[in-house]
Amino acid sequence: MAGMEAVPQDLLRQAYERKPVHLLKIPLHFALWAGATAVLYATRDHALAIPIGLLISFFIANLIRGLGAVAHDAVHGNCARSKRLSYLIALVCWAPSGMSVTLYRNYHLHHHRITNTYPDVDNFVVTDYTRNPVLAKLLLLVVYGFAYPIYFATQMGRYTLRLTGWQRVQMVLELVGWWSIMAVAFALMPLQVFLFFYLVPFLFGAVLASLTSMIEHYEMLPSDDDAYSSRTYGTSAHFMNFLWNNVSYHNEHHKYPGIPFYNLRSFHEAAYPYYEERVKAECYPGVLGIAFKLYGRILKLDVTRLDERYRDLNKEAERSRLMALNGIQPGVTA
Template identity: 25%
Template sequence: MANSIDKAELKALYQHRWQPNLKIPLFYGIWIGLGIIAWHAPHWAIVWLCYLAMGYMQMGIVTFMHDCTHSVLFKAKWKNWAFGVFTMIPLVISFTAFKEDHLLHHRFNRSAKDPDAFTMGKRGIGDHILFYAYAVIGVVLTAVQFVIIFPIQKLRGAKALAHWSEIALHAVVTVSIFEWASSQGIAAEVFALWFWPLIFFGFFNSIRFVAEHYGTPWNAGQLAGTRTIISNPMNSWFWNNINYHIGHHVYPAVPWYNLQKLHVLMLPEINRQNAIVDKSYCAVFFDAMINGPESLKRNIVRNGKRNAATAGPDAPSASNGTSVNDESV
């Protein structure tokens, strides 16, 4: 990709600032506060609304952890590791496994070696089952992938030890909490307060995950193979600009609080490469649910049609790419 951003402007975007990370205790405070409200709520509707909101907040908290995988949430690497491990405790999976998978995803984005590219296949029965199962019970499949499958396949030596140590830590914390809860006669209530927000988090995570890359050109690089979703200011704020995903993939060392500025600077290159910018997570997700799992042939045809629909008579051609600044796909 031709670097169309001035080096001085890009250097400024790489700079760390501590003030934006004050959102971290704020988010944990909101999450805990919602749990307290749910615990004491007089009506079931309030309880379930709190569970839903807690899952949404967990999605925001996980986007902080996501920056830790690139060692950019904090300046010190050990702080990124410590916060990453801490954040993952309620989510079952290990930070080590997630980080290693995520870095491979960045390295091989939208290619046969991308560990996250399960939406691409031959549209067989197994592809359809996996695709729609992820949409419904993504949190379960994610746990299986990151607790068992990926670590056994990819992690060796110190990384494998770190992963299984984290899983052991999760087990100790979980057993300790539920033994205490059982002694107090509140085990069922504690389980509900953990489990149902986690299920809602999994659904939000599935929407985000599918929307970031589904339907983008296959094996076309970081920029063309990623989708930015403008979404809305509130969602962008709570999910820490993860929706500006093209910029993150091209410049993963830019902290979350500078991604919106990065998007503005990248717009000329995004338009030049005819990359995908959509407005709505839900629109992209529902489109994916209607069209089902991908195949290479369908991907080429789909992007060819999109190119023809969006390119003007004098517009440069883009290989399998698409630019949609005002269209929800």
């Protein structure tokens, strides 16, 4: 059987089982964030305050990424059966990203429907911006080095248009709510503490988002089988996956979006022997190895070949056609 179709059904049934105890990771991550902030207060006058602050900031950035992974699961309906509870979990866990979870939900469920196609936000088509070989490589390195969130933000206008009137109100309330909390934190915290508590983690988070977006989808082609839509990475990076709540098991998530985050690692390990070789080839034990491999491909980019891929495509018509589709429904299991 092709792709992941040979995976036994009993493994899938086990993977879909919900274990609400794992949602304790939410208060754990916030508690770790609070503890890290306490360290920032305790060391703000230390001779090594800046390097300590940078280390703490990087740790907080990883915690925020892990909270985002739980929010992502809630958007898929994997954290709770109640739509209201799912929304609240997603709101609390996604807010630290600084983005509206209502907008993210619309984008992300649609991304699953159109993965790697021309209009997919996660498919950064550099030739839409430049065909100069040097500038194209430089732009790709910038986007996948640290600027992916900036590019991402420029693409969200089309998803704002997909929201209903009430959803747009909800989006604004979410943004005002979170950034008001950050404004209060800025007013109450010493500037040095606030920088390492949120602003520097925000910058580190941009780098992490850029790096992982490249790993997950760069140069992956559209396919009718989601087993071929993305890469799984960092399978041996257990501490990272503890902090990130298994978001790196990205191929498993695309193929089986109903598997809760806490079951992805165990499912991957049990199901891997049943994967087709082509799928196994896109599973990586680390993060930096595949990242540098892809950066190397960027440096060897053939702009003419990339342009050929879309030469006969009516881009505007394709975008209109696919943007008119609804996203996948929360709770989809395969």
